[in-house]
Amino acid sequence: MLNLQGGGLSGDVSRQRTSLDPADWQALRQQGHRMLDDMLDHLQTLSEKPVWQAAPASARALFDVPLPVEPTEIADVHALFRDHVLPYGSGNIHSGFMGWVQGGGTVAGMLADMLAAGLNANLGGRDHMPIEVERQIIRWVRQIFSFPDTAGGLFLTGASQANFVALLIARTRKLGAAIRAEGLPAEPRLVAYASSEVHGCVPRAFEMSGIGSDQLRRIPANAAGQIDIGALQAAILRDRQEGYLPFLIVGTAGTVNTGAVDDLIALRGIADAHDLHFHVDGALGALGILSDDLAHLFTGIESCDSLAFDFHKWGQVPYDAGFLLVRDSAWQRQTFASDAAYLSRAASGLAGGDWWPCDHGPDLSRGFRALKTWFTLKTYGVKALGESMAANCALARELARRVDAEPALRLLAPVALNIVCFAYAGPKGNAPAAINARIIEHLHAEGRVAPSLTFVNGQPAIRAAIVNHRTRQADIDALIQGVLKLGSRQDLHPC
Known part of the structure; x- marks a missing residue:
């Protein structure tokens, strides 16, 4: 029996349990x-397992139990995980997972996460080496995106949080640091601009900031899925004439629906002409700049004022590892730095250090996300990561070619990166659109491939987001074959 208890419980304080370390380290090691x-x-x-399978009621019932008071052997806890959690994950590590934009992770990242958990470092500040690892990542990210030495950065949970933080920085740049204490002025009302294809976390960020999502002007997209530049310019001029205060443009480097990349050079020019903060949501695609084959698609990204992206997507770092890059780190301090007696700094010792992340973002309690990212970049190198991204895009192009070659299938959007949106239309083109949702549900249940459902111009679409470094041609073949087989089943056709 593995005893994790460090001591007994008694009325004698000297004999009370004071540690949660094991009594038998060798048994724990095993x-x-x-x-x-x-x-x-x-x-x-x-590859021998299904992408996804529904957890049975018996497994779910095991997690509807009272709070444990007495200890359980760690081997028994592990067995519960192994038998009733591990087989029923979300599937994103599997090669057949194509439903949502989620990276597959790596063994190196998993092992690094174990090391980080053992160290249990708090990266809010102070003088210790985990801080230096995060600073190393910031310097590397500057290099990746050709940002100046003044640039700062920060790990966050994901691009949703990074986009929110960037919004706060843009707001403070426009209205000054006094906004932090005084709140938003009644007049003039701030307004910002993004494509109608912008990720839903951006309007939500406006809601959380107090600016309000109605103040985000969602500009129509063109046929390629990019923000319409002419419509954007007209909207800014109209808002200025009506007394609003434009302060921000949000460009997208890979829309979540179709993978389109906005014209970032044009957006930079408009931002300069109207004195606007230019932010890019690059959650899906920004790291594609690491690929020689894809980098040209992101021309102009080096000019933005802030950039949100996720290492846990195309960077294949285990969740979570979002990142915000900011052209001038002083903007971060202006937005977040504050004094607190319990966070007093010192010239030396543990309370030393000239970079405290809590001055640059909203979190004081921060995990060591940088380590799994550092391990991933060091272990595989950016060349291999870029090649993996290019391979994903090549598979997406091949999927689009296969769709075009099948009379029963219809491509619903241009393929800009690694996302393919298509539909089953039937051999005569008259299959009801609603069948696509049913096809997707059955594909999930079968467990070989897992695309997702979206809507393109109001039409239901089978969406394949190819993000996993494990995905191969056989997975594309299985998707096509599965859609055609299920689409031909009359029992799936809605009445």
């Missing part, structure tokens, strides 16, 4: 190796 081996076995044999 159990830890079994747990690690189980995860490595799971990753090694992914």
Whole structure:
């Protein structure tokens, strides 16, 4: 029996349990190796497993139990995880997962996360080496996106949070640091601009900031899925004439629906002409700049004032590892730095250090996200990551070609990066559009591939987002074959 208890419970304070470390480190070491081996076995044999399978009621019932008061052997807790959690994950690590834009993770990232958890560092500030690892990532990100030495950055949970923080920075730049204490003025009303294809986290950021999502002008997209530049310019002029205060343009480097990349050079020019903060939501595609084959699609991204992206998508870092890059780190301090007696700084010692992340973003309690990112970049190198991204896009183009070659299928949007939106239309082109949702549900249940449902110009679409470094041609073949087979089943056709 593995005893994790460090001491007994009694009325004698000297004998009370004061540590949660194990009484038998050797037994724990053996159990830890079994747990690690189980995860490595799971990753090694992914192709033999379904992408997704529904958890049975019996498994769900095991997680509807009272709060534990007494201890449970860690081996038993692990067995519960192994048998009733591990087989029923969301599937994004599987090669057949194409439903949403989620990276597949790597073994190196998993092991780094274990190291980070063991260190249990708080990266809010102070003088310790985990801070230096994050600063190293910031310097590398500057280099990746050709930002100046004044640029700052920060790990956050994801691009949703990074976009929100960028909005606060843009607001403070326009209205000054006094806005932090005084709040938003009644007049003039701030307004900002983004494509109608912008990710839903951006209007939500406006709601959370107090500006309000109605103040985000959603500009129509052109046929390529990019923001319409003429419509944007007209909207800014109209708002100025009506007494509003434009302050921000949000460009998108890879729309979540179709993967379109806005004309970033044109957006920079408009931002300069109207004195606007130019932010780019690059959650889906920005890291594509690491690929020689894709970098040209992101021309102009180096000119933005702030950039949100996710290492946990195309960077293949395990969740979560969002990042915000800001052209001038002084803007971050202006927006977030504050004094607190319990955060007093010192010239030396643990309270030293000249860079405290809590001065540059909203979080004081921050995990060591930088380590799994550092391990990923060091272990694989950016060349291999870029090649993986290019391979994803090549598979997307091949999928689009296959769709075009099948009389029963219809391509619904141009393929700009790694997302393909298509529909089953039937051999005669008259299949009801609603069948596509049913096809997707059955594909999920079958467990070989897992696309998602979206809508393109109001039409239901089968959406394949190819993000996983494990995805191969066989997965594309399985998707096409599965859609055609299910589409031909009359019992799936809605009445």
